[in-house]
Amino acid sequence: MTDERLERIRAVTGSDVLPDLNALDLANDLHVDQAAAALLRRFRAVDDANAFQLLVELTTERLAAIASDIAVELGLGADAFDLVKNLFSRLFLDLSSPENVPLHYLADSAEKLRVDAETMIRDLALGEVPDPEEPMLWQDGQAREQDTEAMVAQAARIGFHRLDLPFRRVLRAKDTEGLNTSDIAIRLGVPFADVEELLQSARERLARVIDDVLKGPSS
Amino acid sequence: MSPSEAMVQEILDRSKAAGRDKLAELAYQMARTCLSAAETKSSASLRWYEDPRDVVDLGRDLRQMEVRVEVEASRADLPIAAPTAGSAIASARTCLRVVSGLEGESSRYLLLNALLSRAEGDLAEAVRILASMRTSSISRHWMAHSQETLQTVQLSLGEYDEVLEVGKSVLHHSPGRLLALFNMATARAWMNDGLGLETCCKQFRQSDEQVVDSEWWAHLLSSEAAWFANHVNRDPTEIVTMFGLPAAGGGGS
Numbered sequence: 001m002t003d004e005r006l007e008r009i010r011a012v013t014g015s016d017v018l019p020d021l022n023a024l025d026l027a028n029d030l031h032v033d034q035a036a037a038a039l040l041r042r043f044r045a046v047d048d049a050n051a052f053q054l055l056v057e058l059t060t061e062r063l064a065a066i067a068s069d070i071a072v073e074l075g076l077g078a079d080a081f082d083l084v085k086n087l088f089s090r091l092f093l094d095l096s097s098p099e100n101v102p103l104h105y106l107a108d109s110a111e112k113l114r115v116d117a118e119t120m121i122r123d124l125a126l127g128e129v130p131d132p133e134e135p136m137l138w139q140d141g142q143a144r145e146q147d148t149e150a151m152v153a154q155a156a157r158i159g160f161h162r163l164d165l166p167f168r169r170v171l172r173a174k175d176t177e178g179l180n181t182s183d184i185a186i187r188l189g190v191p192f193a194d195v196e197e198l199l200q201s202a203r204e205r206l207a208r209v210i211d212d213v214l215k216g217p218s219s
Numbered sequence: 220m221s222p223s224e225a226m227v228q229e230i231l232d233r234s235k236a237a238g239r240d241k242l243a244e245l246a247y248q249m250a251r252t253c254l255s256a257a258e259t260k261s262s263a264s265l266r267w268y269e270d271p272r273d274v275v276d277l278g279r280d281l282r283q284m285e286v287r288v289e290v291e292a293s294r295a296d297l298p299i300a301a302p303t304a305g306s307a308i309a310s311a312r313t314c315l316r317v318v319s320g321l322e323g324e325s326s327r328y329l330l331l332n333a334l335l336s337r338a339e340g341d342l343a344e345a346v347r348i349l350a351s352m353r354t355s356s357i358s359r360h361w362m363a364h365s366q367e368t369l370q371t372v373q374l375s376l377g378e379y380d381e382v383l384e385v386g387k388s389v390l391h392h393s394p395g396r397l398l399a400l401f402n403m404a405t406a407r408a409w410m411n412d413g414l415g416l417e418t419c420c421k422q423f424r425q426s427d428e429q430v431v432d433s434e435w436w437a438h439l440l441s442s443e444a445a446w447f448a449n450h451v452n453r454d455p456t457e458i459v460t461m462f463g464l465p466a467a468g469g470g471g472s
Contacts, residue, residue, distance in 0.1 A: 047286035056230050061223060081226065085233050092234035092287065093241050095280055182244075186237060192244045193327055197360035200393065207427060 005058065006035075012051050013038040024058075029106050032059060036105035040091070044098035056088060059105070063087065066110050070117045082189070083116050089186045116187070119177075123169040152210070159209035167202035174199055238288035243321045245281040248272055250314035250331050253298065257307035257338050274301050274310075281317075290321065311335055326352065326361035330368060337372055345372045353388070363393040370402035374409070382406035395426035397436065404447070404462075413451035417461060424463035440464055 003023040010017055017038045018024065018031060025031050036059055043051040063084045071080035087109060102108035160168060166188065173184045184199075185192045220228065252271035278299055285291065297317070298310040315335060318328045333348040349369035352362065366389045373382045386403040389396050400423045407415035440462045444455040459465075 043287075047283050049287055049289055052234070052287070053227075053231060056227050056234075060227050060230060064226065085230055088230045089234050089237045092238055093284075095283055182241065185240065189233070192240045193325070193361070194358065197358040200360055203427070204394075 008054060009035050009038060009058075012048065012054055013042045015042075026058060026062065032062060033103065033105045033107075037101050037103060040101045040105070041098045044094070044096065044101065052092060055091075059109075060084065060088075062106065063109055063113065066106070067113045067117070070110070070114050074114075074117050074121055076117050076121055080117075083113050083120070086116060086186055086189070087112055090183075093182065093186065119172070119187075120169075123165065123172055151214075155210045155213040156206070159206055159213050162209050162213075163202065163205055166198065167205055170195070170198045171202050171206065235288050238284055239290065239321055242281065242284045242288060242290065243318050243325075243327060245277055245284060246314045246317035246321070247327050247331060249274060249277045249281060249297070250311040250318070250335075252277060253302050253307040253311035253314065254334055254338055256302045257304055257311070274298050308335065308338055311338070326357045326365070330361065330365050333365070333368060333372075337375075342372055342376055345369075346376075353385075359393055363389050363396050363399065367396065367398040367402060370399065370406075374402065374405055377409070379406040379410050390422075395422075395428055397423060397426055397428045400426065401439075408447050408450040411450055413453065416447070416451050420461035420463075424461075437464055 006018065006021065006024040009024070015038055018034055021031070024035060036055055039051045039055040039058075042048050043055065064081055067080040067083045070076070071083075090112075160171070163171070169188055170184060173179045173187055179187070181192060181195045184195050188195070188198070190198065248271065252274045255271045278297060281297065296313045298306070298313075302310045311331075312335060315328065315331050318325070318331060322328065329348055329352055333345045333352075336342075336348065337345040346369065349365050349372065352365040353369075357365070366385050370382045370385050370389075373379075373385065383403055383406055386399045386406075389399040393399075400419055404416055404419035404423065407419055440459060441464070444458040447453070447458045448455040453461075
């Protein structure tokens with residue numbers, strides 16, 4: 001008697017996935033990789049929403065557990081499930097060829113979750129807060145002409161860390177990583193049309209904060 | 220619903236929402252491509268920061284995304300090949316219906332509708348739609364975008380004072396918007412107002428937006444310099460410098 005999940009995968013994909021088995025073991029990485037590859041291939045080949053849904057049903061718990069482990073390991077203070085939601089959104093929007101389906105779905109997903117978690121940590125700026133003892137280049141009254149660039153760079157760095165998280169995230173995604181609007185929308189979980197607005201607000205806010213930093217504390 | 224089922228449902232909902240958003244954006248881009256095809260070179264007034272994507276590529280992506288989000292959005296009527304000037308407007312209208320079906324009268328829909336009205340020659344309707352966007356509660360980005368488009372329609376109508384008024388309003392909410400400033404500069408040139416043009420150019424140079432690094436702006440300003448120069452009795456190289464570009468060549472980064 002073949003188990004119901006394996007039958008569903010075979011029915012949706014129209015292929016004999018894991019032909020030697022009667023049961024799918026979701027704790028077995030090889031089983032998951034082969035099932036996921038077949039479902040992703042089907043999804044990309046004919047845009048079959050059922051294949052995507054089954055992929056989500058079968059692998060969400062595994063990926064959530066992986067994301068949670070990564071979050072603990074890296075000390076990520078945000079909701080690890082957000083990483084999984086972003087990962088699936090990217091898969092859903094990915095219009096690349098079915099030939100490009102990863103053979104090792106779990107390892108590939110884990111790598112992506114880790115990269116996203118590291119990005120989120122940078123966005124949260126944990127451990128990156130500027131040294132409060134760092135001398136301010138513009139406050140010694142002796143800043144030379146050639147120091148101007150370093151001075152503004154320092155003010156920008158300090159100013160960046162004073163921004164609210166959504167502003168830091170959008171600036172890092174756009175200006176540091178060079179992501180396109182679509183990828184930024186997915187990462188931040190905002191509509192495509194709102195990305196430019198957020199980016200513009202972040203830049204304006206950063207300009208004001210840099211200005212405040214350069215002026216120094218008001219006496 | 221178990222916690223596990225709730226997680227799955229949350230992912231599916233989020234993915235489909237992202238898919239619908241992507242679909243609306245693809246339809247919007249396809250309409251842009253159609254509008255570009257409808258514009259003759261001599262009347263070209265649409266200034267896209269990025270070249271419109273090929274309609275065949277867009278159509279393929281759009282149809283795929285339609286299937287994924289399980290939406291049937293006038294699939295049969297969408298263009299399958301690069302539209303001719305004669306069919307472009309009708310194709311763009313189809314794209315507009317797709318956007319409307321997905322997100323109603325969104326900012327994206329209203330702007331596109333105004334652009335289509337303008338392309339159809341109904342400038343009054345374009346002005347009406349764009350002016351209505353000034354009073355609605357839309358985001359600052361779309362507000363600026365729509366009002367800059369309103370300026371270009373007003374330029375076509377010869378309403379130069381209105382172009383300046385709208386530009387001031389845009390700059391009040393979004394300081395340093397280059398397109399608003401450029402439209403104001405164009406109005407000043409039409410008015411043969413050299414001093415007013417200089418003021419606009421000064422604001423343009425002082426904007427935080429990166430004009431010198433933008434190939435797009437460099438190309439536009441170099442190609443329009445002679446036109447500006449002619450209207451205010453200046454040398455084209457002087458005009459390029461006034462806008463903050465290097466005088467020699469002005470070919471961008």
